[in-house]
Every structure is written in structure tokens, then in C-alpha cells.
Amino acid sequence: MTWQTAQLMPTADRIDLGIGQPDPALLPADLFEQSCVDASVLAYGTEAGDERFRYALAHWLNQRQARPTSPEHLMITTGSSNALDMICTRFSQPGDTVLVEDPTYFIARKQLADHGLTAVAVPMDQGGVDILELAALIEQHKPAFFYTIPTFHNPTGITQSAERRAQLVSLARDTGCPVVADEVYQYLHYAEPPPDSLASLDERAPVLSIGSFAKLLAPGLRLGWIQGSSEILVPLTGSALLASGGGLAPVTSSLVRPLLEDGRFDQHLVRLTEVYRRRLATLVAGLTDHLGERIRFTVPTGGYFIWANWLNGADTEAMLPQAHQLGTGFQPGGKFSASPGQASAMRLCFAFYDEAQLTEACVRLSKL
Ligand SMILES: Cc1ncc(COP(=O)(O)O)c(C=O)c1O
Missing domain, CATH: 3.90.1150.10 (Aspartate Aminotransferase, domain 1)
Known part of the structure; x- marks a missing residue:
């Protein structure tokens, strides 16, 4: 192909x-004109990413979701694509099947193929992914995970309803099939806010929500995050990549943190x-x-x-x-x-x- x-x-x-x-x-070039790097981030940092940044991010997210998160449930990435790449590395083996929505983000399809994964498509309707079909395909394929774009989906613009999200999270809990929710558009709404991020709904379910500053601030920052329970983050924070290189994007995190803290963001x-x-x-x-x-x-x-x-x-x-x-x-x-x-x-x-x-x-x- x-x-x-x-x-x-x-x-x-x-x-x-x-x-x-x-x-x-x-x-927003003006937001970075006066920026200076906090020298404390110049050393190798903790695997999950700069703690003060995770604290500021948790605080920001908590104003937007019903269930509070905390720095321990966040891991910093260099954007959403990087997050998906690390998830593929740590949650799948070449040859595995991954379920995706039909249609889905075309570069995510390529990322899965890069990892030797076979994508199997699950139909959607205006409320998001078809849960019955998804359950049947989980049973049939025993996939490594289900990749979904629940909010303002790329390409269809569809947002998974609150009811569908609840069903999806409970399906993940019942089957153990991890859900990877690419939520890059979650905070770009032009009417009522969408239902809460999937990872915030039920800590006991194996769900990872991916966020990114690419569309909220600037793609060149290469800055994003993964939200999930402390347990599900372990394979990611325990990777050799982070053991060797430390947490990701410490310098960029230190440039964005003040913007989160003082309301400029x-x-x-x-x-x-x-x-x-x-x-x-x-x-x-x-x-x-x-x-x-x-x-x-x-x-x-x-x-x-x-x-x-x-x-x-x-x-x-x-x-x-x-x-x-x-x-x-x-x-x-x-x-x-x-x-x-x-x-x-x-x-x-x-x-x-x-x-x-x-x-x-x-x-x-x-x-x-
Ligand atoms: C669904 C989706 N995921 C990921 C990305 C890329 O995000 P990032 O720049 O954070 O890697 C995009 C950008 O087009 C996207 O639409």
C-alpha cells in the first residue's frame, strides 16, 4: 500500500x-516574545515530564472536566502524534490488530502501519462509534487497543455523545481493551463545550486521552500530554526512551507553563x-x-x-x-x-x- x-x-x-x-x-508569536527558559529544566527531567508543568496543566484541565485529575495522571509528550507513537510501541506488537473508526485521521492510519499493525474499521453514526459493532470486533480480533477521535472527529466533525462515552468506557472496563482517545480538538468548541474527556470519566477503565497544544497554541511547540490512571501510564513512563532521555519537552513546558498560570493561554x-x-x-x-x-x-x-x-x-x-x-x-x-x-x-x-x-x-x- x-x-x-x-x-x-x-x-x-x-x-x-x-x-x-x-x-x-x-x-501567537507575541506570547513568546518575553519568554525565557527556567534554568532548572535544563537537566534530564523526570520521566512523566516537568512536574510544575503537569501541575499547571492538571489545574487547567480541572476547570474543564467534572472529575479532577492530578499531575500523577498526566504524562508530557511532544504532541499527539508522538503520544500515539509511544502508545503503539508500548501497547502493541507488530502483527497486532488495532480498531479504528471508519473513517479516521489518515496519518494515524499510517502511524499504525509504521508499527506493523493492522487497522480494522468500526462504523460510526452521528453519535460516534457504533458500540455494538465495537464490542463484536473486540471479541473477534482481541485488538491491542481501539483508537478513537471522540471530539470534533477528524475528518467527520462528529462528537461522541455523553451516553456513548459512558458505554465506551464501560466496554473498555469489561473487556480490558484499552481505548486511546485522540482529543486534539477537545478544547476548540464554538458552542456548548463537548462532553468530558474520556480518560476523566472512570479511573478504573483502561483509557488514555491524548491532548495537544498544536491546535490550541502552535504546532511548532511540539507539546502535548497523555491523561490516564497511574497504572495505565506505567508502561509509557517506564519506557527505555524516557529512562535514557528523561521526560519530554522540558524546555517547551517551561515556556508554556506561565501562559497557563496567568491566564494568557x-x-x-x-x-x-x-x-x-x-x-x-x-x-x-x-x-x-x-x-x-x-x-x-x-x-x-x-x-x-x-x-x-x-x-x-x-x-x-x-x-x-x-x-x-x-x-x-x-x-x-x-x-x-x-x-x-x-x-x-x-x-x-x-x-x-x-x-x-x-x-x-x-x-x-x-x-x-
Ligand atoms: C486527530 C489528530 N491527531 C493528531 C494530530 C497531530 O497532532 P500533533 O501536532 O500534536 O502531533 C492532528 C493534526 O492534524 C489530528 O487532527
């Missing part, structure tokens, strides 16, 4: 809604979500006005993406060269799934471009 995976890069002649990254104009997040809320509304209006009845989509209430289906069943991969000629682009559905049913979908990101560009992209898409 060949993988077309890398994050897309912008080109001057194209408004490419396939780019799933923050708008460079929204990266929260202020940034308020500004960011205001911009994204308007961009989402603009893309929805542009698609409705210019593509109308030709596509169907559900409006998400957070995250980065709209997942739109062409009602004529067209293969979006085949449409891409024409879209590029028209000066636009998207991520074709087939990248996110092996099922043929997803091939007529396209993932459109509303985070990267401003409102005028989003409207112009819809005009260009309408000429397809």
Missing part, C-alpha cells in the same frame, strides 16, 4: 481546504475560538450558497473540519486534479478509510484561511 500522508503545504495560486493546520497569522483561546466560529459560519454559508443540493454535510460545533458528501456518488480523489486547476483543493474521503463508501466525501478545513478566501474557495468548488 502506498501512503500519501504528509501535512499539505500552502501554494500561492490555491485556496486548499485540504490543509488541516492553524492559520500562520493566528500563531485562556485569553488566546477565547480570541482563537471567536475567529474559528466566524470561519466555520462562513464556510457553511459558502457551501450552502454555492454547492447547495449537490452535497450534504453536518455542521460541527468545534474542531477544524466539515465532512461533505457528494450526493451523485462522485469519487473525490478523481475530482482533485480539476479542483487544483480551479485553484482550490480538499482532502479526498478515500484517504481516511478503506471502505468505498467514504470515497465520495471530502474533508474541508475552515481554520487555515480567512473568511474571504473561504467564500472564494466555495465559488471555485462550485465549478467542479
